[in-house]
Amino acid sequence: MRFADRYPIIVTTNKDACRDFWVSHLGFAIAFDSTWFTLVMAEDGSATLAFMTPDHPSAPPGPDAFSGRGMCFELQVEDAAAAHAEAVAQGLPVALPLTREPFGQIRFGFFDPSGLWVDVVEQCEPAEGFWDRYMVAPPAAA
16 A cells, blocks of 8 residues: 555644644644645644544544544654753643653653644663563564
8 A cells, every 4th residue: 555645633623723733833834724624744744634623524434523532643853952942932831841751762742722642752862771671572483
């Protein structure tokens, strides 16, 4: 299967607020916008995200309004401290302060208007031995 794009669609009554949030706070551009569907894209095309109202006319089976649980959207950056400073300066409602995690990330996070958790991460060296207890052994050769 060949894909032209891949993106989650968040079903929310806050479609316009989500659009405005991602554009104004995170620098995404509007790729498509209608009364019931908005597609936003990172400036460099590295990420795409859509928001759709629950009363949309193309209702596929199953998508209830997003409850804000069970999903997070990762934004990997080269400098989490600089991204955090920029987010705070913009008044972004940061819910998880800048934190260095033992598993090898420096991160902070916030919720967008749909309730989607956005995790901004910089990869770094994990604490020595951290992953030893979590790694899955490769299958034995037959």
